[in-house]
């Protein structure tokens with residue numbers, strides 16, 4: 001057994017991947033973190049206080065973990081789902097009935113809900129430990145944008161099943177855009193936008209129309225939400241997360257008493 | 259569960275008692291935090307809450323809202339919020355006691371030592387991920403994601419609700435013009451959150467749990483997050499039924515339940531009810547009482563506060579920070595005030611100038 005193991009770990013293939021022995025010595029533990037692309041998000045050594053579950057609640061980490069789950073299950077869902085008014089609902093139903101291990105949609109939906117909760121709790125924890133105070137002011141702001149993006153990701157995904165629940169929730173949620181000052185046709189100041197008695201903001205060209213590609217939640221909205229949900233917001237979220245994690249490191253790691 | 263208890267809970271979750279009780283609860287928890295966060299008290303309360311849910315589960319009306327698949331997350335939200343609020347306050351109490359005795363905080367003591375990421379941190383993360391994966395698998399196999407009939411523009415479901423995390427904002431639509439509820443208030447929330455690190459100039463309490471070193475910041479954040487966001491999400495999910503009427507958790511969601519909705523504007527209260535005159539035709543004259551009140555609220559109140567209760571704060575923060583903060587604080591306070599005015603005296607708008615979309 002030992003012989004086989006040492007043969008494997010001594011082989012050129014193994015050595016080309018792992019540049020250190022089992023991480024049980026300080027040197028190897030350092031190398032384990034430094035030479036692994038995922039682990040090197042972490043510093044080599046951390047303050048004892050920062051890694052206690054009762055301090056961070058692991059909520060930022062879990063939010064990231066849920067984001068990864070969403071990426072994987074979302075990718076699988078995209079194989080089966082076509083974003084058209086005719087096919088969307090049908091594909092969602094078929095997903096449960098005809099696809100083996102058809103729980104991907106469940107995992108995707110429940111993780112999305114959980115992610116909203118974990119991101120709120122993460123913010124709550126960061127506030128309660130005063131971790132937004134200098135030097136972490138900027139990272140708190142990156143976090144606030146991430147919070148908004150997380151909600152938007154969830155919101156755009158809510159429409160995709162294209163059933164009554166989805167369409168009406170999005171209708172309620174986007175109705176307010178009609179009332180945006182100046183650029184919504186039922187908003188204050190909209191009447192002022194125009195010249196010589198020629199109105200410029202109508203139901204057919206205001207901000208809600210731009211969002212939904214129509215006067216109501218129809219096929220245009222479905223496609224727009226689909227693209228934003230599967231590509232637009234995930235890209236923004238992933239970039240901001242990279243920035244967020246990098247800043248956690250640059251700001252001196254998880255906060256602790258100065 | 260006996261009927262009188264159900265009736266009592268239905269009565270306690272009517273809007274006014276609900277607001278009063280949740281506010282009192284938060285106040286009590288913060289004030290009596292030393293006793294109330296004692297593990298024994300916390301365990302007892304948790305057992306009681308669990309018992310309540312187990313007993314209430316049998317009630318058909320309660321069961322119907324609780325077991326809606328999309329409402330399961332709200333139960334998780336309630337449980338985690340309660341737990342983590344307790345945990346943070348407990349840690350704060352312990353740390354504050356340590357500080358008083360002249361000892362370093364728990365975090366301070368632990369942070370003297372540094373440990374290797376591998377294995378200490380990596381394993382914690384790994385176990386968290388395993389637990390979450392297991393939880394998600396069980397949840398996903400047990401509870402199917404909801405799917406309803408095909409979308410139709412012709413049939414509006416009653417009630418029509420936004421996704422649960424936006425229900426606090428949907429609630430605002432009842433009290434404010436759509437552009438205020440749907441555009442202005444969310445913008446204030448985001449801007450307000452972003453402004454926090456620049457407005458809070460208190461250098462203490464960075465990197466450890468404490469209450470006594472920053473009582474105002476923590477109380478204010480908890481009011482905003484727990485009472486004005488999470489609690490409104492809970493209200494919107496469980497207590498708002500057809501036609502957006504209020505229902506107790508054990509009440510049948512009767513679409514014909516009528517609420518007296520004869521809310522009237524402040525201008526009518528002033529000109530018609532108090533002075534016995536007709537409403538003036540000129541909107542400015544008509545809305546003078548409300549305009550004066552709002553003007554006083556947003557201009558005079560900050561100045562008075564600056565001279566009295568917040569004198570020290572002004573000195574610490576400087577003018578610019580202070581007035582931005584006051585503005586955000588006043589908007590935060592306006593929300594519950596407006597809600598209570600609607601519920602008690604049926605006040606529709608303090609200033610109602612539909613001609614200019616200025617309905618506050």
Ligand code: HEM
Nearest residue numbers: 056060061063064123131139140143144146147253254255
């Ligand atoms: C998609 C959303 C987010 C992800 C994936 C994320 C992830 C993380 C992770 C992994 C950490 C390391 C410490 C920990 O786990 O607590 C962290 C720290 C931090 N996060 Fe986030 N976060 C997100 C959103 C937010 C939000 C909404 C805020 C605040 C409004 C925020 C503010 C911060 C700050 C200030 C730190 C440094 C805390 C410290 O040093 O103790 N983040 N984040």
